Amino acid sequence: MIHHNSDLIFRLPHVYNWGGGFDLSPDGRSVVFMWNITGHWELYLLPIDQSAPPRALTAGPDSKLFPRFSPDGARVAFLQDQNGDEEYDVHVLDLATGAVINLMPDTPEGLNEWLRWSPDGQWIYYASNREKDFATYAVGVADGSIRRLSHHAASDIMAEPSPDGRYLAVTAQSRGQDNAIYVIDLNTGEEHQLGREYSLADAASPDWSPDSRRLAFVSADHGMSDIGLYDLDTRRIDWLTSGDHEYYAPVWSPRGHRLVYQAHRVGNIDLVHHDLVAGPIFLPLPPGLCNQTHFTPDGQRLIFSHASADRVPDIWQISLIDHSAQPLTQSMPADIDRTQxxxxxxxxxxxxxxxxxxxxxxxxxxxxxxxxxxxxxxxxxxxxxxxxxxxxxxxxxxxxxxxxxxxxxxxxxxxxxxxxxxxxxxxxxxxxxxxxxxxxxxxxxxxx
Structure with missing residues (x-):
């Protein structure tokens, strides 16, 4: 056992735990994640079955951030700045060859800290202030060409493409501390604000159903952050939660009959597994902060990050069959007694x-x-x-x-x-x- 050491405790490595820190491959066999075991953020690849240790994908003096697998799983997009200037460039890493391409060298503007691929793998979506206010753009993977996609007055935070590739659901800062979701038809450029028919003031964290016809989202219009389901065809909103806790970050299951979302309870961020027929249950996990949730393609497991007062952030998995849970990464050195x-x-x-x-x-x-x-x-x-x-x-x-x-x-x-x-x-x-x-x-x- 190592006794208390201030230098040691501040240098303990961990996985990035606050959104966008890892991604699950499309086939569900591996995760790419941010890890600071070298002293700054680099990208690593880990098979879910833990048949091999984490493999470093990147190296160098600058941090690599917010990785996302391409739809075919062959490439990883990520952000990287130079010398901490926070002027991020969009990079693409070929997993077979290790080659890295900078799609946006010498980016002069600011980029928000997220990336998404278009479902056909031809574009990468991001938000930047290249035209003063933050808006959503797409950069071409083949040639680095840039297109502006959103044209509303609100300041964009992030966007989620629909699985069929037709729509973007853009979260933007609208008024005061409220957010709005704008659904953009990429074929026509038409935009409409989710819930405007109901005078919905706040909406964020959109996630598309697998059939691209519904959006799960979060709204605080009822006093607490609740989970709603928005039907794209009828524009009807059904509420899954009713204000007993603050709820965040809904994620659809692969078949679209269940969701997982977060619940804030007495300082913990727990996970709720919600069957649209049987109803919700809280998953039995250690107290702490659960975040960045992904369903495996078969819908039988969740991959997520977890941290707490006595656990450094790591990637975990839980079975939705028997609720067994265990960490996939082990950032804490084995000779440290965390019971201290x-x-x-x-x-x-x-x-x-x-x-x-x-x-x-x-x-x-x-x-x-x-x-x-x-x-x-x-x-x-x-x-x-x-x-x-x-x-x-x-x-x-x-x-x-x-x-x-x-x-x-x-x-x-x-x-x-x-x-x-x-x-x-x-x-x-x-x-x-x-x-x-x-x-x-x-x-x-x-x-x-």
């Missing part, structure tokens, strides 16, 4: 403003004497629109190992607790949210 790290406790405490309760995660050293008053730290997350989840935070574990109690407030403006709470610091930045964080220190002093 502590899981947080979710709690609420009163803010300095009357009538306001603040959610938080509390980390405490394991062996505190009953009469001890240990030093404490209020650890404030960034954003401001974000949240502190049961994820891997090496700084928090370092503090706890040194004997500190750490409280991580999800102050007003944080996600995970409904739209009203998320927007509670709009036009009030630095007052209410600061009061929430200051009250965390009072809470610790009061509770000892």
């Amino acid at each position: 790290w502590v899981q947080p406790r979710h709690l609420w405490y009163p803010s300095l403003d009357a009538g306001v309760s603040v959610p938080a995660l509390l980390y405490a050293p394991r062996a505190l004497p009953a009469d001890a008053r240990p030093p404490a730290i209020v650890y404030v997350h960034g954003g401001p629109t974000g949240q502190h989840e049961n994820d891997w935070y090496p700084a928090v574990q370092d503090f706890v190992q040194r004997g500190y109690v750490v409280i991580c407030p999800n102050y007003r403006g944080s996600t995970g607790y409904g739209k009203a709470f998320r927007e509670a610091n709009r036009f009030d930045l630095g007052r209410g949210d600061t009061n929430d964080c200051a009250a965390a220190a009072d809470f610790l002093a009061r509770e000892g």
Whole structure:
């Protein structure tokens, strides 16, 4: 066992866990993923049956990011910048030869951190600000030609092509903290906003059904982030969830009769397996943050990333038959005892403003004497629109190992607790949210 070492804990390698960090091959036999075992992000290939160890696909001084398999599984597209300038170029790697082509050398504009292939493999979709506002573009794989595809006023974040190749579902920032989904007919260029007939204010995270006729999406219009199903022909919306939790990131099964999505519960991001006939069940997984979910082509397993307070991010799989689950990657060195790290406790405490309760995660050293008053730290997350989840935070574990109690407030403006709470610091930045964080220190002093 290696005892506490600050340098070590901050250098522990892990898989990228926050969206776009890995992709499942079309045949379901392998994953390509971002791994920082060398000290920065490189791409690796791993067979799902673990018949071989991860194989490095890239090398060099610059990080390679957000890999996506081509529809035939023969190539991988990824983003790469130069010397950390965040002016990403789109690259394509041939898996058979190892040759890499830069489709967009010396890109002068900014690109959002995602890529998608067209189903015919001829184009790669991305969002950039090459014409001032962020819009969706396509770059030709054969010749590097660029086409603009979206023409609405909102600022594009990402796009999902329909399996039949006819449509793009584009998520864009629309008004305030709301998003909108624009469905673009690539044959005609016509765009329509999902749910406009119902005055839907917020929609994001679209995922196409296998027949390209329905979109699963997320909306906070009912107060919490809920999962809806949008019928492309009738423009009808059916709601799968009803606001008991915040739900995110729906993914269709290969046959289109089930979905998987995330649920925020007391600081954890759990997975829900929803059969459209039998209903939803929460999958039995360790507490933590489950993300980046993919169905295998046979629909019998999920491949996803998982991290928690005592587990660095890795790629996992779970059987949808018997619910057995295990990691596919093993980023944590074998000689490290992860039981030295502590899981947080979710709690609420009163803010300095009357009538306001603040959610938080509390980390405490394991062996505190009953009469001890240990030093404490209020650890404030960034954003401001974000949240502190049961994820891997090496700084928090370092503090706890040194004997500190750490409280991580999800102050007003944080996600995970409904739209009203998320927007509670709009036009009030630095007052209410600061009061929430200051009250965390009072809470610790009061509770000892």
